[in-house]
Amino acid sequence: MSRTISEKILNGDAGEIVEREVDYVMVNDVTGVPAFEALEEIGTPPILEKIVVIEDHYVPNKDIASAMQAKRLRDYVRKYNIKHYYPVEKGGVCHQLMIEEGFAAPGRLIIGADSHTCSYGALGAFATGVGSTEAGAAMASGEIWFRVPGTQKITVEGTLPKFVMGKDIILTLIGDIGVDGSLYAAHEFYGSAIRALNLSDRITISNMAIEAGGKAGIIPPDDKVFSYLDNRVIGSYKPVYADEGAQYADTFEYDAGSLVPMVAKPFLPSNTSPASELGGTAVDQAYLGSCTNGRIEDLRVAAQILKGRRVHRDTRMIVVPATRDVYMRALDEGLIKAFIEAGAYISGQTCGACLGGYMGVLAEGERCVSSTNRNFIGRMGHKDSEVYLASPATVAASAVTGHITDPNDLD
Amino acid sequence: MAKFKGRVWRFGDNVDTDQIIPAEYLTTGNPAELAEHAFAKVRPNFPSEVRKGDIIVGGCNFGSGSSREHAPRALMGAGISCVVAGSFARIFYRNSINIGLPLIQCVVDVEDGAVLEVDTDNGIILDADSGKEYGFSPLPAFLQELFDAGGLVNYVKRKMGV
Ligand code: SF4
Numbered sequence: 001m002s003r004t005i006s007e008k009i010l011n012g013d014a015g016e017i018v019e020r021e022v023d024y025v026m027v028n029d030v031t032g033v034p035a036f037e038a039l040e041e042i043g044t045p046p047i048l049e050k051i052v053v054i055e056d057h058y059v060p061n062k063d064i065a066s067a068m069q070a071k072r073l074r075d076y077v078r079k080y081n082i083k084h085y086y087p088v089e090k091g092g093v094c095h096q097l098m099i100e101e102g103f104a105a106p107g108r109l110i111i112g113a114d115s116h117t118c119s120y121g122a123l124g125a126f127a128t129g130v131g132s133t134e135a136g137a138a139m140a141s142g143e144i145w146f147r148v149p150g151t152q153k154i155t156v157e158g159t160l161p162k163f164v165m166g167k168d169i170i171l172t173l174i175g176d177i178g179v180d181g182s183l184y185a186a187h188e189f190y191g192s193a194i195r196a197l198n199l200s201d202r203i204t205i206s207n208m209a210i211e212a213g214g215k216a217g218i219i220p221p222d223d224k225v226f227s228y229l230d231n232r233v234i235g236s237y238k239p240v241y242a243d244e245g246a247q248y249a250d251t252f253e254y255d256a257g258s259l260v261p262m263v264a265k266p267f268l269p270s271n272t273s274p275a276s277e278l279g280g281t282a283v284d285q286a287y288l289g290s291c292t293n294g295r296i297e298d299l300r301v302a303a304q305i306l307k308g309r310r311v312h313r314d315t316r317m318i319v320v321p322a323t324r325d326v327y328m329r330a331l332d333e334g335l336i337k338a339f340i341e342a343g344a345y346i347s348g349q350t351c352g353a354c355l356g357g358y359m360g361v362l363a364e365g366e367r368c369v370s371s372t373n374r375n376f377i378g379r380m381g382h383k384d385s386e387v388y389l390a391s392p393a394t395v396a397a398s399a400v401t402g403h404i405t406d407p408n409d410l411d
Numbered sequence: 412m413a414k415f416k417g418r419v420w421r422f423g424d425n426v427d428t429d430q431i432i433p434a435e436y437l438t439t440g441n442p443a444e445l446a447e448h449a450f451a452k453v454r455p456n457f458p459s460e461v462r463k464g465d466i467i468v469g470g471c472n473f474g475s476g477s478s479r480e481h482a483p484r485a486l487m488g489a490g491i492s493c494v495v496a497g498s499f500a501r502i503f504y505r506n507s508i509n510i511g512l513p514l515i516q517c518v519v520d521v522e523d524g525a526v527l528e529v530d531t532d533n534g535i536i537l538d539a540d541s542g543k544e545y546g547f548s549p550l551p552a553f554l555q556e557l558f559d560a561g562g563l564v565n566y567v568k569r570k571m572g573v
Binding site for chain 1: 437471510570
């Protein structure tokens with residue numbers, strides 16, 4: 001019987017409901033406390049080696065309520081002596097950290113109480129977001145139920161034009177299939193353009209599977225993944241590939257050469273237009289960060305564009321390295337200095353304003369071009385503020401001109 | 412295994428979890444506290460006007476976006492008896508079944524304020540005003556078992572023998 005990667009990792013056929021043991025269960029400072037409450041209600045000891053706790057959403061504590069919540073989480077961490085625990089100063093945005101710290105690896109089955117857990121599909125894992133109660137249940141029992149998803153096969157062949165990034169590929173796909181175009185389904189990506197991407201751009205693509213309603217966004221692992229994991233991965237792993245003749249629910253094919261820098265306008269990630277068509281759209285804020293595009297590769301692209309230029313006087317640019325490691329590398333490479341010199345503001349590693357938390361919340365009527373993944377009503381602040389999703393290159397180019405700009409159009 | 416009768420709050424397609432409970436209120440997991448801010452940005456009158464037993468009717472892809480279980484918790488805290496929608500986003504679907512909020516997948520053509528009678532045993536929704544009936548499929552057997560156990564925590568306890 002021929003199977004897709006998801007069917008093989010979950011060991012079931014599309015549509016079947018199975019209960020499977022997971023390799024890791026991750027919670028953050030928003031979802032963690034309710035998960036530990038569920039664990040306590042079940043009343044058995046947690047399976048410590050599977051549990052990862054990461055603070056990133058509202059830490060360093062943004063107000064008293066978030067301080068209380070973070071404190072309760074830390075109390076649970078101490079009570080159970082959680083060994084995979086990352087306070088914000090040692091970590092950063094949970095998904096990037098799960099990858100950097102070697103939890104994510106090919107063939108693994110990972111759940112996280114955060115919807116962008118699907119990011120680890122870029123390494124060939126089946127990884128998906130769940131709720132707090134089930135994260136708590138998995139801490140106790142080590143397993144969880146899944147409905148095995150059907151798989152959509154997406155192939156991108158050819159060479160990407162200059163300044164077209166992974167973000168533009170996934171925004172193009174979501175624009176075409178819609179925010180529920182992959183409901184209950186998994187993605188599998190193929191093609192020479194995908195193979196040519198660095199791991200960072202692949203993570204961006206897998207990260208946004210959920211924005212099409214998807215359950216997982218999987219890219220078959222190759223040498224780039226294996227060498228990234230050398231001296232990093234915890235334990236051993238076994239790559240899983242689709243069988244010859246596996247059944248796909250849909251297939252989509254793209255010519256990489258025809259793709260352009262894309263922007264998703266409010267209030268849905270599927271509401272896309274080429275950046276070049278939005279030149280009249282002035283932006284109050286340009287935001288570079290998040291699990292989608294807060295990696296060193298993203299910062300390099302943006303810093304390159306900002307070099308010798310300045311952030312527009314009517315726009316504020318905020319740069320938030322996703323993790324401590326990204327921040328240190330950006331320091332070593334002189335990127336932080338380049339951002340500050342160009343007039344940008346730098347924050348420590350956190351989810352920050354991606355979810356309207358803090359560090360860049362939008363006022364009524366304000367507009368932000370953002371390298372994040374969601375542009376829902378009020379996502380980054382006031383209900384009458386707007387978020388335009390774009391690649392790091394487009395965010396940096398727009399910061400320079402003060403309006404949405406295709407990076408190829410900068411002089 | 413239940414019957415609900417309630418007043419309808421009508422929503423459109425793609426109601427995301429940021430709409431159901433905006434991120435700034437995610438500093439508690441308590442259903443009653445969350446309910447005070449349900450739909451705060453898009454239907455500010457919801458928290459004060461919702462009544463126990465009311466029914467939410469949405470279009471397609473209800474509950475899209477973040478994994479926050481705070482969304483179904485807020486609706487339960489508000490006293491919502493069930494959510495009827497053309498389709499549900501997957502994490503919202505899981506969360507609701509796991510914590511015991513009934514979800515019914517069915518396309519229903521009603522306005523705000525209509526009264527629906529939902530019979531989950533027989534898979535029928537009745538529009539009390541027009542008399543129109545809609546049929547829907549039951550949950551898959553496994554999910555029904557989980558729901559009937561009283562949600563995931565009880566199911567896991569039983570399975571682990573604790
Ligand atoms: S960076 Fe944004 S999308 Fe990513 S985990 Fe944090 S809040 Fe969620």
